[in-house]
Amino acid sequence: MNIIRKQLDKIREPFEEGGKFEQYQPAINALDTFLFVPKYTTKKGAHIRDAVDLKRTMITVIIALIPALLFGMWNAGYQHYVELGQEPGILEAFMHGAYKIVPMIVVSYGVGLAIEFFFAVKRGHEVNEGYLVTGLLIPMIMPIDIPLWMVALSVIFSVLIAKEAFGGTGMNLLNPALTARAFAFFAYPTYMSGNKVWVSEASNVDTISGETILGALAGGKEVAYNTASMFSGVIPGSISETSTLLILLGAGVLIFTKVGSWRIILSGFAGAAAMGLIFNALPSLGVEGNALTNFPWYQHLIVGGLAFGVVFMATDPVSGSQTNKGKWIYGFLIGFLGVMIRIFNPAYPEGIMLAILLMNVFAPTIDHYVVGGNIKRRKKRLKTQPAKAA
Amino acid sequence: MQKFKAEQKMPTDLKVKKGLNLNLKGDAERNLVKLDLPSKIAVKPPDFYGTVPKLIYKKPDVYVKAGDELFYSKYAERTRFVSPVSGKITAINRGAKRRVLSIEIEPDKKQEFKDFGKANPLELSVDEVKEKIFSSGCGAFIKQRPYDVLANADDTPKSIFISTYNSAPLGPSFEFILNDKMEDFQTGLDALTQLTKGKVYVGVDKKAQSDLHNVKNAEIIRVSGPHPAGNVGVQIHNADPINAGEVVWTLRPEDVAIIGHLFNTGEYKPERTIAITGNAAPDHSYYRTIIGAPVAFVLPEKVDDSKIRIISGDVLTGEAVEYDDYINFYSNELCLIPEGNTHRMFGWLPFKDNNIPSMHKTSFSWLFPKKKFDVNTNTNGEERALVVTGEMEEVMPMDIYPMQLLKACMVGDIEKMENLGIYEVIPEDFALVEYVNTSKINAQQIIREALDRVLLEVG
Numbered sequence: 001m002n003i004i005r006k007q008l009d010k011i012r013e014p015f016e017e018g019g020k021f022e023q024y025q026p027a028i029n030a031l032d033t034f035l036f037v038p039k040y041t042t043k044k045g046a047h048i049r050d051a052v053d054l055k056r057t058m059i060t061v062i063i064a065l066i067p068a069l070l071f072g073m074w075n076a077g078y079q080h081y082v083e084l085g086q087e088p089g090i091l092e093a094f095m096h097g098a099y100k101i102v103p104m105i106v107v108s109y110g111v112g113l114a115i116e117f118f119f120a121v122k123r124g125h126e127v128n129e130g131y132l133v134t135g136l137l138i139p140m141i142m143p144i145d146i147p148l149w150m151v152a153l154s155v156i157f158s159v160l161i162a163k164e165a166f167g168g169t170g171m172n173l174l175n176p177a178l179t180a181r182a183f184a185f186f187a188y189p190t191y192m193s194g195n196k197v198w199v200s201e202a203s204n205v206d207t208i209s210g211e212t213i214l215g216a217l218a219g220g221k222e223v224a225y226n227t228a229s230m231f232s233g234v235i236p237g238s239i240s241e242t243s244t245l246l247i248l249l250g251a252g253v254l255i256f257t258k259v260g261s262w263r264i265i266l267s268g269f270a271g272a273a274a275m276g277l278i279f280n281a282l283p284s285l286g287v288e289g290n291a292l293t294n295f296p297w298y299q300h301l302i303v304g305g306l307a308f309g310v311v312f313m314a315t316d317p318v319s320g321s322q323t324n325k326g327k328w329i330y331g332f333l334i335g336f337l338g339v340m341i342r343i344f345n346p347a348y349p350e351g352i353m354l355a356i357l358l359m360n361v362f363a364p365t366i367d368h369y370v371v372g373g374n375i376k377r378r379k380k381r382l383k384t385q386p387a388k389a390a
Numbered sequence: 391m392q393k394f395k396a397e398q399k400m401p402t403d404l405k406v407k408k409g410l411n412l413n414l415k416g417d418a419e420r421n422l423v424k425l426d427l428p429s430k431i432a433v434k435p436p437d438f439y440g441t442v443p444k445l446i447y448k449k450p451d452v453y454v455k456a457g458d459e460l461f462y463s464k465y466a467e468r469t470r471f472v473s474p475v476s477g478k479i480t481a482i483n484r485g486a487k488r489r490v491l492s493i494e495i496e497p498d499k500k501q502e503f504k505d506f507g508k509a510n511p512l513e514l515s516v517d518e519v520k521e522k523i524f525s526s527g528c529g530a531f532i533k534q535r536p537y538d539v540l541a542n543a544d545d546t547p548k549s550i551f552i553s554t555y556n557s558a559p560l561g562p563s564f565e566f567i568l569n570d571k572m573e574d575f576q577t578g579l580d581a582l583t584q585l586t587k588g589k590v591y592v593g594v595d596k597k598a599q600s601d602l603h604n605v606k607n608a609e610i611i612r613v614s615g616p617h618p619a620g621n622v623g624v625q626i627h628n629a630d631p632i633n634a635g636e637v638v639w640t641l642r643p644e645d646v647a648i649i650g651h652l653f654n655t656g657e658y659k660p661e662r663t664i665a666i667t668g669n670a671a672p673d674h675s676y677y678r679t680i681i682g683a684p685v686a687f688v689l690p691e692k693v694d695d696s697k698i699r700i701i702s703g704d705v706l707t708g709e710a711v712e713y714d715d716y717i718n719f720y721s722n723e724l725c726l727i728p729e730g731n732t733h734r735m736f737g738w739l740p741f742k743d744n745n746i747p748s749m750h751k752t753s754f755s756w757l758f759p760k761k762k763f764d765v766n767t768n769t770n771g772e773e774r775a776l777v778v779t780g781e782m783e784e785v786m787p788m789d790i791y792p793m794q795l796l797k798a799c800m801v802g803d804i805e806k807m808e809n810l811g812i813y814e815v816i817p818e819d820f821a822l823v824e825y826v827n828t829s830k831i832n833a834q835q836i837i838r839e840a841l842d843r844v845l846l847e848v849g
Contacts (some may be wrong), residue, residue: 005733033772039738041767043729045817045834046706046824047699048412048727051753053771054828055738057778063740076729122521126772170775170829258739261780286523322779324794371794375809382633 008032018191026265026345030127046086049067057259058129064253065136065240067313070231072282073097074227079236096143100200101239101278104139107148111155112138119164128169130176130318131159136179137312140240141305141353144195150188154180174360175319178309185353198236212237213303218346230302241308244301251311260315263324264331268310269301273337274301279343292343300339309352310335319360325373326366334359401603404628406615407649408787410749410822412559414705415762416726418665420566421675425502431475431682432492433460434713437719438530440539440845443471443490449493457504457526457658460493468543472527474660474681476502492716495682503657509583511653512607515832519584520578522651526658530719534637535626537845538816538838549588549630549640552579554602554643555595555613557620558704562676562723564643565600566789569630571647572601578650579608585639593625618787625820627788632813642720664688664717668705668726669764684716688724706821707834730768736772743782746770749784749826774829785822790814792823796833799840804847807840816841 014020015028030036033055042049077093089097111134113127120127140156158180163172187193195211210211213235215224225235233243241247254260276297282289301307314320314334321330334355435443441462447454454460455476463469477497485491506526511519512818521528524543532541537542541547554564568575590611595603596612603610611629613619622640632638641649648660660681666674666688677688685700686692693700693713701708702718705725709718717724737743744754755763782792790811798806817834824833 004735029772033738036735037770038772039733039770040772041699042769044832046821047708047710047725047763047767048414048705048825049830050750050769050826050828051743051748051755051770052750052826052828053738053830054774054777055751055771056740057750057828059592059738060740074749088554123442126774128774128777132776166776170777256547258780259752259778317779318777320779323791324780324783327780367794371791371810373793374789374811377789378633378809378811379629 003285005036008035019127026124026126029116030117030120051257058132058260060253060257061133061312062136064250065133065140067246067249068240068243068308069101069136069140070094070275071243072140073101073217073247075233075235076200076239078234080197081161083199096200097239097311100144101139104138104142104146104151107151107185107340108138108155109135111152111157115156115159115164123168125168130169134158134176134180138180140182141177141308143192143237144200144239145197146184146188146191148301149183150191153187154184157183170318173364174357175316178313178357178360181353182357198238201377212350214292214342216348217295219290227299227302230299233330235303238305239306241305244307247307247311254311254315261317261320261327261331262312262326264315264320264334265311267328267331268314268335269307271332271337272301272306272310272339273297273335275336275339275343279339292346300342304342304350304352306335306338306342306352309356313353313356314359319363321363321366321370323367323370326370329366329370330359330363333362401594401610401612402629403592404611404613404615404619404625406442406613406624406787407615409618410785410826411557412705412747412825413759413762414559414747415669415764416667416671416674417560417762418562418631418667418676419674420563420724422566422663423675423677425679425683425687427475427497427680428683428687430494430496430681430684432494432684432716432730433471433473433682434492434716434719434740435471435490437463438471438540440537440842441466441469443534445482445490445493447479448482450481452479453477453496454639455480455504457500459527461490463540466542466544466817468524469529469540470525470527471530472504472658474658477719478623484842495679503659503830506652506656506658509653510657511577511584514584517586518804519581522652523581523585526652527660528645528649528652528658529643530638531649533640535632535640536627536813536814539842539845541639544590545637547586547588547637548624550580550582550639550641551589551593551622551626551629552608552641552646553593553613553620553622553625554641555593555598555620557615557617558706559617560667560723561620561704562663562667562726564597564603564722565595565598566676567644567663568602568647569600569633569652572605573645574647574654574725575602575643576605576607577653578646578648579605581644581649581653582641583607586632591625591629593620593622595620615787618785618819618822623815624787627790627814634808634813634827636640636813642722644722645720662717663722665723666726667723668701671724671726682716685724686709688717689713689726690698691752692728697729700730705765706825707818728766728791730766732768734768740780750828752779769830771828771830773831776829778828779827781828782823785826786819788814788819792820792833796820796823796831796836799836800842802843804844807844808848812837812840812844 074094077096081088132348158176162176162179166172255262279293338352338355405728443461445461454473475497481494483491534541593611596614619752662681663678695713702711702721740752786792819835820833
């Protein structure tokens with residue numbers, strides 16, 4: 001350890017104050033602090049500090065994402081071979097998926113971190129760890145066959161417009177990963193929807209049935225999967241959104257470590273269930289409904305991106321509601337609106353992305369009213385004060 | 391939110407739920423060592439935040455008695471600052487812009503006291519009590535909320551609060567410090583009742599059985615719960631919250647006894663009991679000396695302050711002092727912890743280094759609530775933008791949104807600060823927030839600067 005440290009200190013020399021590359025210090029710091037927690041001591045205020053830091057928090061999210069990511073790699077390969085009418089081995093399927101997905105992750109991190117480093121050097125602040133999570137999330141919510149340059153463009157758009165334009169980490173209004181997906185969705189719709197994009201190299205096969213469950217429902221077709229496969233995730237879809245089981249495992253990690261808000265996750269599922277139940281109740285009210293409205297409410301929770309969105313996207317503390325009361329409202333409305341958009345808009349049955357982005361915009365408003373309650377209590381106290389004194 | 395629950399008539403109970411008890415190595419042991427006078431003491435005007443001192447003696451080599459005036463506050467002239475001992479002024483040290491940093495005094499062998507007159511405060515008029523307290527130097531013990539500055543003798547506070555429950559990590563026990571000073575403490579309380587139209591509240595530790603539960607002429611609040619339950623701010627917030635335009639005074643327990651001693655004997659004799667705490671401290675006794683004693687007087691063994699941080703005050707709110715410096719005016723504690731200027735490889739990995747205390751569940755240290763943790767001054771990470779939400783609320787037992795208030799303070803939006811409760815807090819109320827914060831922001835400094843700004847513009 002000492003040898004590495006000494007080497008690092010030597011490498012750092014030209015980057016220190018007064019050195020040749022002084023202005024690039026944030027870049028070397030980002031690399032250095034990835035190996036070592038810095039030796040900074042408290043200068044003001046409390047003389048001791050908690051062991052937690054933002055790096056630790058962000059790495060915890062990545063750990064929570066890994067099961068879904070690995071499953072996504074396997075499932076991508078599995079769906080591919082099944083479409084070809086073959087039965088692949090586990091490793092074979094996994095390698096096929098990894099061959100597609102690893103380059104996407106490399107591009108996403110490469111492009112995104114390059115922009116982050118650039119802004120850190122330009123603005124003279126440290127590189128924030130937020131992109132470690134965003135950069136992994138972006139490939140995980142893309143269709144498997146999306147060209148790498150589209151991934152790169154989506155990353156550039158989201159980091160520049162959704163994040164840096166608002167002042168960088170901690171200031172953004174919208175979730176950057178979802179903004180990247182929304183950009184790709186609206187800019188390249190043919191690559192982001194339909195029945196040819198969800199299974200790897202599906203467009204090369206003529207007789208294809210590789211559409212998502214929600215796509216099938218919107219098209220008025222029979223759903224070819226049972227609840228168990230929907231839950232386990234052996235279905236076509238965006239790379240890591242399919243396995244509710246492993247997403248819940250990730251949710252477990254987030255909730256146990258308190259890195260993700262259990263309030264948002266719980267109320268998100270509750271909101272989706274509530275909307276599903278409302279639509280399921282239509283036949284008993286004499287309204288016939290359609291395949292989407294009659295889709296059982298509990299299946300709404302386990303298909304499409306709902307689980308992934310609620311667990312990993314809605315819980316983003318920066319773009320979400322910041323007060324505990326607000327988190328309940330924010331999460332509930334995401335689930336509620338997500339299912340509503342999904343049902344009402346057959347052209348785009350996956351509504352959870354739009355629901356989260358919409359609620360990102362409304363999160364500050366929700367907080368405004370929650371905090372307003374506190375302000376009202378304080379003002380009321382002031383009004384009753386003279387009466388008490390008299 | 392905690393409810394202020396009336397049990398029969400008195401005393402009232404305050405049960406705090408939110409907060410965090412930090413279990414650290416190096417608690418003080420209940421062993422009181424009474425020391426003679428040090429060979430040198432100092433009165434440091436910077437200890438009195440916001441006070442602009444006007445010196446009585448511009449040059450050293452003057453003899454003063456204990457209780458003789460040294461300087462007064464330029465903007466609150468009734469608040470006089472006096473010498474804690476009789477002796478010779480040996481130096482007046484000034485810093486940049488001729489700011490007075492300290493007045494050093496060499497105590498005489500035989501102490502002489504200025505006579506302020508023995509009196510029962512309950513038999514004096516309000517003005518007489520006030521005059522006695524503020525002219526004898528005891529005004530320096532009274533702090534005002536909002537703003538955390540010295541009280542102004544021209545104000546009449548709506549209530550006065552004293553918290554004898556010390557919930558701060560490694561905090562010395564006020565029950566122990568006051569054990570042999572209860573008579574003075576009671577007289578001090580009697581005097582304080584004259585200064586307010588409202589009540590004098592005394593917060594006591596519900597669990598610790600002591601004479602403090604039986605003091606008279608004051609409203610007892612029996613406090614229980616984790617830190618910051620012992621912070622006087624939490625008790626004010628629940629018992630008699632501060633609204634815009636209102637003033638509450640607060641005192642530290644030992645200082646009430648000093649005021650009591652003044653009335654009981656007519657002498658200003660500011661004894662200070664200092665607990666030595668922390669995992670780098672050579673011993674952990676309580677030392678009784680005089681206010682303004684040098685650090686070296688209670689730590690005779692030389693401490694290398696480049697390797698060990700000496701904190702005058704508690705580990706969350708105190709101020710770092712050097713070994714050849716003097717103990718701060720208000721401190722009842724010198725806390726010694728090692729400096730943490732070392733690298734930790736891969737220290738950011740979750741569940742690594744569980745020997746560092748953490749409130750967060752990304753470390754296993756919460757599994758050991760009984761363990762006494764070794765701490766140092768490492769920040770355990772770098773400062774970042776505020777990202778994580780919900781953590782500050784967990785250690786803020788007031789009906790205040792800490793993150794929203796901090797953000798209002800950062801942007802300097804005074805109306806928003808007022809709405810969110812800036813008048814109810816002082817920096818120490820944000821010490822735990824600062825400790826647990828993932829982004830390592832200096833919350834106490836943000837609150838201090840915001841208070842200065844509001845004071846300047848609202849007054």
